[in-house]
Amino acid sequence: MIRALLWILAAILLGGIVHLSTVLALPQAARQDAYSRLAPLTPINTMAPLAGPTAQNAVMPFMDPAFAGAVCRYDLSGGMLKLIAPVSQAYTSVTFYTRKSVAYYAINDRAAGRRTIELDLMTPEQHAELPEEEDVTAADRLIIESPGTTGLIVLRALAPEPGLMTMARQALAGATCGIQPVH
Amino acid sequence: MRLLFGSCFTLLIAAALGLGATWLTLTRGVAFGALTIGAWTAWPKSGSVDIDPYARAIVARNGELPIGMGDGVAFYARSDDVGNKFDGRCTFTISGTTPPARYWTVTLYNPEGQLVGNTVDRHDFTSEEIVRDSDGRFTITVAPLARPGNWLPSGGTEQFVLVWRLYDTPIGVATRTTKVGPMPAITRKGCS
Numbered sequence A: 001m002i003r004a005l006l007w008i009l010a011a012i013l014l015g016g017i018v019h020l021s022t023v024l025a026l027p028q029a030a031r032q033d034a035y036s037r038l039a040p041l042t043p044i045n046t047m048a049p050l051a052g053p054t055a056q057n058a059v060m061p062f063m064d065p066a067f068a069g070a071v072c073r074y075d076l077s078g079g080m081l082k083l084i085a086p087v088s089q090a091y092t093s094v095t096f097y098t099r100k101s102v103a104y105y106a107i108n109d110r111a112a113g114r115r116t117i118e119l120d121l122m123t124p125e126q127h128a129e130l131p132e133e134e135d136v137t138a139a140d141r142l143i144i145e146s147p148g149t150t151g152l153i154v155l156r157a158l159a160p161e162p163g164l165m166t167m168a169r170q171a172l173a174g175a176t177c178g179i180q181p182v183h
Numbered sequence B: 001m002r003l004l005f006g007s008c009f010t011l012l013i014a015a016a017l018g019l020g021a022t023w024l025t026l027t028r029g030v031a032f033g034a035l036t037i038g039a040w041t042a043w044p045k046s047g048s049v050d051i052d053p054y055a056r057a058i059v060a061r062n063g064e065l066p067i068g069m070g071d072g073v074a075f076y077a078r079s080d081d082v083g084n085k086f087d088g089r090c091t092f093t094i095s096g097t098t099p100p101a102r103y104w105t106v107t108l109y110n111p112e113g114q115l116v117g118n119t120v121d122r123h124d125f126t127s128e129e130i131v132r133d134s135d136g137r138f139t140i141t142v143a144p145l146a147r148p149g150n151w152l153p154s155g156g157t158e159q160f161v162l163v164w165r166l167y168d169t170p171i172g173v174a175t176r177t178t179k180v181g182p183m184p185a186i187t188r189k190g191c192s
Helices: A002-029 A034-037 A124-129 A131-139 A162-172 B004-028 B053-062
Strands: A046-050 A067-075 A082-084 A094-099 A102-108 A118-124 A140-147 A150-158 A176-179 B035-037 B039-042 B072-077 B090-096 B103-109 B125-126 B138-143 B150-153 B161-167 B183-189
Touching: A002 B004, A002 B053, A034 A150, A046 A162, A046 B125, A067 A082, A067 A162, A082 A094, A118 A124, A124 A140, A131 B103, A150 A162, B004 B053, B103 B150, B125 B150
Parallel strands: A118 A140, B138 B150
Antiparallel strands: A046 A067, A067 A150, A082 A118, A082 A176, A094 A102, A094 A150, B035 B039, B039 B072, B072 B161, B090 B138, B090 B183, B103 B125, B103 B161
16 A cells, blocks of 8 residues: 555656656757747848738737837857847837747837937857957947847837838838948 | 556656646646736746746747737736636627836737637727727727727637737836736627
8 A cells, every 4th residue: 555655656756857857848849939930931140021910821929910020030150240220100129039939138119219229239258258448338339148149139110000010111121130240 | 566567657657647737737828927917917027038937838839929028018818807718709898998008909819829810800909099088998899790999800719819918018027016007807798
């Protein structure tokens, strides 16, 4: 009797370990995560418009149809990245995601406080290698550290009513991202 | 012999328990740090590096990009205020006011997160296009057939999910208290 109980206890403990390890391993094993869905649609280190969701077709689930979107799929192994995004009339936001869809930084037009949002994205190693005088002049320069070398930058511009969608798309069309030349 | 039988039994039970629990938590959408107001629930931490392992697994599995903290907060509703599950054949009203935000949108999805097709191509409302009464309150009617005012068609889909997104809001960023102000009330008005 006691032996049977011990076996059951062991089964529950082991079950808990299986549960936790599968939950933790799932992001590594997922093949349909956002990055994988966007990889065939977006060139690397270039800003690409993102098609809005329709009832028939959507790149990702739970996209907000009131927003125009653009994606920069980045790879920092060749150097740091510069992002320039003009602000649309209503509301614009920039969100940075890791390769595994973790939103590690987000900023909106009001928080950026200018007509264009300008950001430098680099790995912690590249940040550490920045010449010191450059870091000082960086007071008006927004530096974001990416936890990994690859990830996604997503720009979203609100169309407050459907008729303004074209304008929101045009605002995003002026956005650029690209690797900065090393100097 | 007994040892062999015992360990096989244990391993089988362990695998079933562990995988079953994983499947359940991922399909039911269990995640920590939920902020619930009425019928609406948000997971503000899912938009930051503090996202918990369960939410991380859910996001990786369904392929979405969660709204970033600093951008906004998304509230999900799958039933009305008294717990009636959303059914596309029924009529629901959403009324009241919203917590402070520069803009908001409310969107109707099927449980998989896809928009639901309908004849007028209306899937959402933004805070700018909604029709309000004189004291700033609004009523949205979710129904399969056309209604006057703010009609959000449910297309007769069996189940649906409403997502209320607040953009540029202090909620989730600054608040630790649950006193974030009211979310719109959801009431079922009857089924056809």
